[in-house]
Amino acid sequence: MGGDRRIPVGVLGATGSVGQRFVQLLHRHPWFRVAAVTASERSEGKRYGDAVRWVQNEPLASEIAELPVLPTAPGLDVKVAFSALDSGVAGSAETEFAESGVMVFSNAKNHRMDPDVPLLVPEVNPDHLALLEKQSFPKGGGIVTNPNCSTIGLVIPLRALHEAFGVNRVHVVTLQALSGAGLPGVASMEIMDNVVPFIDGEEEKLETETRKILGLLNGQGVEDAEIVVSAQCTRVPVLDGHLEMVSIGLDRPATPEEAMEVMASFRGVPQEMELPSAPKRPVHLLSGKDHPQPRLHRDTEGGMAVSVGRVRPCPLLDLRMAILSHNTIRGAAGGALLCAELALAQGWVPGMSGPGREQTLTRRR
């Protein structure tokens, strides 16, 4: 690809469920191109097309299928990497990449709660990117994380409500899709004709990450938001799309109509900057009485928008609603991609002047 001026990027942990999504979404990305893929030792040296057990609905692009699988270690000849690594290895590997001068956009949980690492949802807390200044990696390296898949779908509509009415309590029960468990993930014998009322560590992530993301950045770092979250997480036999049944307590009363208006009109920095992966409307309000549903609405705006329905009063807190988002697009690979677009567009990736930057700067004027 002689004339391809897109920025070469690496995908770390490229054979898993989220890694495959990174590959799929990057394939036609206007700013980035996949230049390197890594995986565990078992796959090293194979063609990516042979190493991966591809489960996406569209075929694997042939030029990426031909890439050799590299070990997950610095030296990839890229300045930007997307991490879909397992938490068992992500912690140290991502630090090593950052130390070697790579800007890592990670979907792994390991560094999310580090005080100097942004836990970023570009529509919600774009200013948290400034935490990168506190990181001391040499040569332009750094780590930016995106939240857990079930947290992302929740905080986008919460952001809109929090600004308008002040959110103080959140009760959430999730019905989460299989792709969130990775590959091979949930055995079919465990989930067919069944649901499982437990996902290891998931409830804690929802309860703590929400507070950091909606927190305020001050001189010391991020001060958690004063929101009490109670989360109960279940796994359901759905391929993609996390549904969340949510009750919300507010500081200032709001009718369902007012809440809907605030969510529907919510726009963030990615929308203003027209970043390539940004949905036109971060939150879609649905009027169907039995909406949103995973299969019908997970792909809204390419899987980057959140769908909200059934907004109504709650006898215990203030409002109830059903929230749906695509867990491996908006909730993982697509979310991390949008983080990278924001970081690049705002100049947080040193020395980067590929087609992306120009395009963005042009747009920003």
Added chain:
Amino acid sequence: MGGDRRIPVGVLGATGSVGQRFVQLLHRHPWFRVAAVTASERSEGKRYGDAVRWVQNEPLASEIAELPVLPTAPGLDVKVAFSALDSGVAGSAETEFAESGVMVFSNAKNHRMDPDVPLLVPEVNPDHLALLEKQSFPKGGGIVTNPNCSTIGLVIPLRALHEAFGVNRVHVVTLQALSGAGLPGVASMEIMDNVVPFIDGEEEKLETETRKILGLLNGQGVEDAEIVVSAQCTRVPVLDGHLEMVSIGLDRPATPEEAMEVMASFRGVPQEMELPSAPKRPVHLLSGKDHPQPRLHRDTEGGMAVSVGRVRPCPLLDLRMAILSHNTIRGAAGGALLCAELALAQGWVPGMSGPGREQTLTRRR
């Protein structure tokens, strides 16, 4: 069956999902035998075996398959009937049967909230049967209802907690099985790779029935319990078994261990009287970190026991837990059967002196 001294009963609406369960559970019942089955006009006159689209996991008993399908109207030559009628016809049909002298045990919603109709869960509010005295049907007729399938699973453990600690608030999100929607019920194209966050009328039933069932019977009737319930109901691709993710507010604080002890040791009148369909233990406490699960636990004690797991503190209310019950057995046909057993054993079915009564009286001594 010349020597069969069991009490002949009718099953109203016998071809649907719950009707099939009545037929299945009654087939080997020690007190009752199916003597008549009714269905809609389309099926009238056919053999039951031809009229029904049998979807249970075990074959239909041949002697019941041979019964002719009768119209749903008085004149069945039975004194006891079980109603699995659609709500479109149940209201007037059940009244007509009661007026003709039949004691109707109904799974339909129509009469549940009538002030003089018991909404009965035999372990929870057996004393509510005394409402039958307020009914003015001639010749021993009457109507006893059991609650909605999602309510039954909830109120049994709630009863134990309410007695011990006082329950004042309940937040429940349900993941309900397909069989609860009847037949043909949910189209496969709607629910495969999907969940639906809405079940018509279900949330209202959970919120109101719970209060009546846990209410106090006094001279005027039942006074609703002072419990605020917030319910959100979803349909999931599971054949049988409703899972409920529940948060509970208490009047008096309790640790998860205390709550578990109270639920595990809970016993009711059906256990004391050793009624044929009564589970030995109404609530089973499970220790598996990802239990209860519909496919693994719905058949506990023949589908008549409720399974509870993941009892833990709630950051918003006091306790959280996952509750599972079999929706067409404990939550419908089996629940109504237990109501009939209780009514018979306590002498509420006039003139009835079949093997059931004797057996029960013997046991009671």
Added chain:
Amino acid sequence: MGGDRRIPVGVLGATGSVGQRFVQLLHRHPWFRVAAVTASERSEGKRYGDAVRWVQNEPLASEIAELPVLPTAPGLDVKVAFSALDSGVAGSAETEFAESGVMVFSNAKNHRMDPDVPLLVPEVNPDHLALLEKQSFPKGGGIVTNPNCSTIGLVIPLRALHEAFGVNRVHVVTLQALSGAGLPGVASMEIMDNVVPFIDGEEEKLETETRKILGLLNGQGVEDAEIVVSAQCTRVPVLDGHLEMVSIGLDRPATPEEAMEVMASFRGVPQEMELPSAPKRPVHLLSGKDHPQPRLHRDTEGGMAVSVGRVRPCPLLDLRMAILSHNTIRGAAGGALLCAELALAQGWVPGMSGPGREQTLTRRR
């Protein structure tokens, strides 16, 4: 849509599973636009968006949602109609439309075996369109049918093999998707954790339609091909995509490699004419040892291409293979659309000179 020069068409039976696919595929069609939708009496007068229970993965286009649902009777002010009618009404309704001067492209079974009605798969038997000359409808009316969904996927690769080696025997076992049964179609309680080894009338269609489609058109009509077909049809819990396990007997021996080459290089008239809905390659040969699979390959070339894998010798006949096609796109709505494109491009729709014709003629030079 003042400037829309596309040909207005009607969709008959627009609320069902195939009707929805017609609406979806026609929405962005370069030659046609949906100008009228019809349905059963129950839906008449409603907005289409209110009448339909939309189950496609992408939202219903708003301009079509606003169309009023009309009765299924002549007088629609269109010259071309696509029929997704139930076989209970399709027979007479399609005849009436044809008599009123409408060219009907039908997915219903009723007229398929009529001697003067083309049973058309544009890649396979485009010359059969000449049967329209035998039809005696006035004012340019006519009826063109496409085959049953399971037949279409089979005959396309068969055509390539038949030309090259002569096919004399076909043994086929199908694993068919739920969308083939329409809406509400198969109840979820019947198909979850289950397969059903019977589809009413399906085996007969495969056995007879294949012979007509591959037959020779002569002065009298179509002479059936001398191929013995044995079909066994099953329903499986898959949303879209029919898989067929096929054994084939040949007149002249062929190695798997020769057969693969012949199928992979097969092109038909739609490819030569570059019709808008024509796949670039009618048959895709897959090398994955466990391919094709419905979820991975049904959408190949927008659902219009057939995927073939596992080509290998058969101990009983000559060759075995697995064939997959999208049953509501290539096997129904998309197939009928391609028939209409062919008919229009070849001048079989009298008086029609919309953008379609010009575009096509241009392309043909």
Added chain:
Amino acid sequence: MGGDRRIPVGVLGATGSVGQRFVQLLHRHPWFRVAAVTASERSEGKRYGDAVRWVQNEPLASEIAELPVLPTAPGLDVKVAFSALDSGVAGSAETEFAESGVMVFSNAKNHRMDPDVPLLVPEVNPDHLALLEKQSFPKGGGIVTNPNCSTIGLVIPLRALHEAFGVNRVHVVTLQALSGAGLPGVASMEIMDNVVPFIDGEEEKLETETRKILGLLNGQGVEDAEIVVSAQCTRVPVLDGHLEMVSIGLDRPATPEEAMEVMASFRGVPQEMELPSAPKRPVHLLSGKDHPQPRLHRDTEGGMAVSVGRVRPCPLLDLRMAILSHNTIRGAAGGALLCAELALAQGWVPGMSGPGREQTLTRRR
């Protein structure tokens, strides 16, 4: 269990899908009791209840849950063992057990085609047990195998037809359940909304095992039956129960009615001897036009009987039919158990005089 006179047996590979079935079926077995369980190194030393990821529909028996998991090596203090070992270790491990004097009844594929090892289906080829005489293990050791799960369901009805009419050709397409792939087995992301037209090695097993099982035992060993089998195997999203769509060529013509009569009246040695796990009728003929179905019929006679339906002529061979059997009961654990019962009852287990033998001998008179 002081008074338990049942024969102590070991279960090798007890944590997998088939191993769990052995444990479940042995729990209430009248002749055998589980005295030892083995698994891979990872599980050694744990309680069985902790080591196993139990996926059966009924709870694990508590006395078996308490057994320690032992290494899979001789020295178990049992004379009889059931092997559910993976083929990666079964070959040598089973030989070692046999050499140590244990009679091994194996579900693994490794020794099935050994010339001196019986490939046994007790109703079909009970005389093949005599191959044990050719085995040279000391101290009463030996190896008896049962066939692949998809083969067992096929050969039982085939046996009846072969005796009566002579079978010469079999064309079979299988729709196989998930439990046949073991645990974790098929990933849910691979099989939901999907079917997979390939199971590694399965087609070869069906094609070769069938010929050995239906072969004749003579002085030299088993002479394969002269039957040409063409098998195509698919995996479908069903928990238990293999469905097979079969076409059969016969030496002597038979009507469907004659074939049904022959299969329905078929009885074998296990039925004559009334072995504890033997179904009363090995083959159940079903009249429902869309029967057999996995969920409805897999549990017929405790999962030990085969269900057959849709018997009708085949345009290519002679007869077609649909055959269903429970793959982990009749097709694996239950089948091996029946082999052991036959071997014990016929005196092939030296020195064995537990309750089983006496009971059997009594019955046999």
